[in-house]
Structures are given as structure tokens and as C-alpha cells.
Amino acid sequence: MLEYFEQVQRPAGVQEISRAMQWPVSSTSVLVRTLCDMGYLNRHPDSQKFAPTMRQPLLGGWIRAGHADGHALAALVREAGQATGLSAVLSTRHGHHVQYIYVQLALAKGFVSRNPSSGTLRPICRSAAGITMLTLDDDEKVKLIARTTAAVEGRPINQGLLMQRIAEARTSGYAWQADSNLPGVGDVAVLLNESDPFGKSLTLSVGAGSSVVRDGHTELGGYLRGLVNDFTRRIGSGTAERPDVTRA
Numbered sequence: 001m002l003e004y005f006e007q008v009q010r011p012a013g014v015q016e017i018s019r020a021m022q023w024p025v026s027s028t029s030v031l032v033r034t035l036c037d038m039g040y041l042n043r044h045p046d047s048q049k050f051a052p053t054m055r056q057p058l059l060g061g062w063i064r065a066g067h068a069d070g071h072a073l074a075a076l077v078r079e080a081g082q083a084t085g086l087s088a089v090l091s092t093r094h095g096h097h098v099q100y101i102y103v104q105l106a107l108a109k110g111f112v113s114r115n116p117s118s119g120t121l122r123p124i125c126r127s128a129a130g131i132t133m134l135t136l137d138d139d140e141k142v143k144l145i146a147r148t149t150a151a152v153e154g155r156p157i158n159q160g161l162l163m164q165r166i167a168e169a170r171t172s173g174y175a176w177q178a179d180s181n182l183p184g185v186g187d188v189a190v191l192l193n194e195s196d197p198f199g200k201s202l203t204l205s206v207g208a209g210s211s212v213v214r215d216g217h218t219e220l221g222g223y224l225r226g227l228v229n230d231f232t233r234r235i236g237s238g239t240a241e242r243p244d245v246t247r248a
Contacts, residue, residue, distance in 0.1 A: 002035075042092070042198060053196075065195060068231070085106060086207060087206065088204070088205070089187075089205050091122075098124050126177070128205055176189070178210035178214050191203055
């Protein structure tokens with residue numbers, strides 16, 4: 001199936017895939033859902049079409065975010081990891097979760113790493129990457145997502161702190177959190193100027209021990225913002241850079 005996407009180089013629906021592969025529609029549907037759950041495919045909620053995620057640097061290399069393909073985005077993550085010495089991640093939005101697309105792991109210092117990989121899901125309300133995505137939603141929708149997430153997980157979310165982090169991110173252009181999801185672990189994140197083929201937001205983040213994030217989030221956030229804006233200029237996407245104040 002993944003080779004079929006490489007051949008057609010565009011999103012496709014279950015019926016089309018079924019006909020092309022000469023598989024039963026029911027079997028094709030099950031396989032597509034499985035590949036989505038594993039992080040290999042993305043689904044557009046309106047068209048119900050699917051496309052490989054940038055987890056597939058070879059099969060999905062043709063997929064563009066602005067003028068950037070999967071190879072360029074993977075290189076961006078490596079650059080962030082090498083420059084900061086921290087684990088770096090490119091993520092997209094997957095319902096009420098953040099889904100990792102590309103991960104550049106660094107040696108964990110001062111905390112126990114769970115060794116995340118491509119396809120890993122994190123609650124959108126409990127990660128800096130998720131907070132940056134939530135800056136694009138109105139406050140009432142954010143509160144509803146927070147209540148739903150807390151109910152599903154069976155553990156509370158400090159809604160006041162979450163809204164404070166979102167307000168700060170809208171002003172500063174980056175988000176940070178420490179200990180929200182895992183004790184001793186935090187991250188700093190920014191939105192890319194580019195979106196994925198379905199218009200979903202992409203984020204670049206770096207993760208570290210909570211103390212590193214608390215002490216260094218201003219510097220890290222500034223670096224990441226400069227990096228993604230420089231990335232946009234390098235690839236010539238023509239997408240407007242995100243301003244210092246992303247929302248009043």
C-alpha cells in the first residue's frame with residue numbers, strides 16, 4: 001500500500017486503494033486504519049482520503065509542507081537536536097493528541113527517557129508541542145478539549161495553568177511545560193510556518209529535564225523561532241513568518 005502512494009504521489013481514498021490493489025474494501029479499510037494508528041498514514045477528516053506521514057522519508061519524500069519535503073523537515077529536526085544537544089521532535093496534530101513524525105533522540109540527562117519514536121502519541125494538553133497547536137483554537141474549544149482529555153485519562157488537568165501557558169505562547173511565539181505529562185520531563189516548542197498536506201499544524205520541539213526547561217525556555221524558544229523562520233526563508237515557501245505576537 002505504501003508503495004502505491006509512492007506511485008501516485010497524492011492522497012487517495014479507501015475505494016481507490018482497494019481497486020488499485022485488488023483487495024476487498026473491508027480488508028483495505030482495516031489496513032488503512034492500522035497504518036493511521038501506527039503513524040504511517042494521515043487522514044483528512046473531510047475528504048476521507050489518506051496520505052503517508054513524513055515518518056516515511058523515502059516513501060513520503062514527495063509530500064510537501066509549503067515548499068519543504070520530508071527530507072528537508074527531517075534535516076530541520078536534526079539541526080535543532082545538534083544545535084541544542086537535546087532531543088528534537090517534529091509533530092502534527094492527531095485529534096486530542098500530538099503525534100511524533102520524526103524524532104532525533106539525545107542522551108537523557110537528569111531524567112529517565114521513555115525513548116519516544118515516530119508515531120508516539122502525547123496528550124495535546126500536556127506537551128509544549130500541543131500547547132502551540134492549541135494557540136490556534138479559541139479558548140472555549142481549548143477548555144472543552146481539556147475537560148474531555150482529563151475525563152478520558154482519569155487524571156486532572158490544571159485548566160488555569162494550561163490557559164496561562166497558551167496565553168504566554170500566543171504572545172511569545174513559543175510554548176513550554178515541565179512535569180505536565182511526565183515527572184522530571186519538559187519541552188519547548190514552536191509552530192512551523194508550514195502545514196502538512198491536509199493543513200494540519202506542524203511543530204518543532206526540544207525535550208529535556210524539567211530544570212533545564214524551566215531555566216532555559218526563553219533561550220530555547222528564541223532559538224527555535226529563529227530556526228523555523230530561517231528554514232522558511234531557506235526553502236522559499238513564501239509563507240509569512242509568525243509574528244512576535246501571534247494573537248492579541
